[in-house]
Amino acid sequence: MARPLADDEEDKPLDPNVDKLRRKLIRFMVVNLGLLFFALMVVVAALVYKSYTAKPTAPIAGDIQTPAGEPQSGDIVLPVGAKVLSQSLSGDRLSIEAELTDGSRAIFVFDIAERRMIGRYTLRLQ
Numbered sequence: 282m283a284r285p286l287a288d289d290e291e292d293k294p295l296d297p298n299v300d301k302l303r304r305k306l307i308r309f310m311v312v313n314l315g316l317l318f319f320a321l322m323v324v325v326a327a328l329v330y331k332s333y334t335a336k337p338t339a340p341i342a343g344d345i346q347t348p349a350g351e352p353q354s355g356d357i358v359l360p361v362g363a364k365v366l367s368q369s370l371s372g373d374r375l376s377i378e379a380e381l382t383d384g385s386r387a388i389f390v391f392d393i394a395e396r397r398m399i400g401r402y403t404l405r406l407q
Contacts (some may be wrong), residue, residue, distance in 0.1 A: 355396050359389060374399075 295303070349399075359365070362382035369376045373394040380386050390400035 353393075355393075357391055358398075363387075378404075384385075 294300075320335070348358055357377070359362070359377070359379055360381055363379040365378055366378045368378070373392055375391045377389045378386060379389060386404040388402040388404065389398060389401075390402070391397070392399045
């Protein structure tokens, strides 16, 4: 018998001002949820469209295609009689310091991806 008062309160009609405010809030909530759902569907549609129209990417210049399990190979041509003193690798660039036959030193820079020499620098002491 503790709940009869609560039942009486639920049966009473709301104050017209409160009922009007409640209807405005419900309408506001429905409009905002509708806009949110619409925006979400636009994003999903854009992602689906982009996935279907995406062009296959071409291999990057640095990607050398070799059969699986086989090492990459190539020739690096240095002058006749040159001795390799040191080498350094950075990304796709290989630099080789070599002592030439006349006793001078030079640094050769190779691009491994393009398989070509891109620079030769002579070292001179002053």
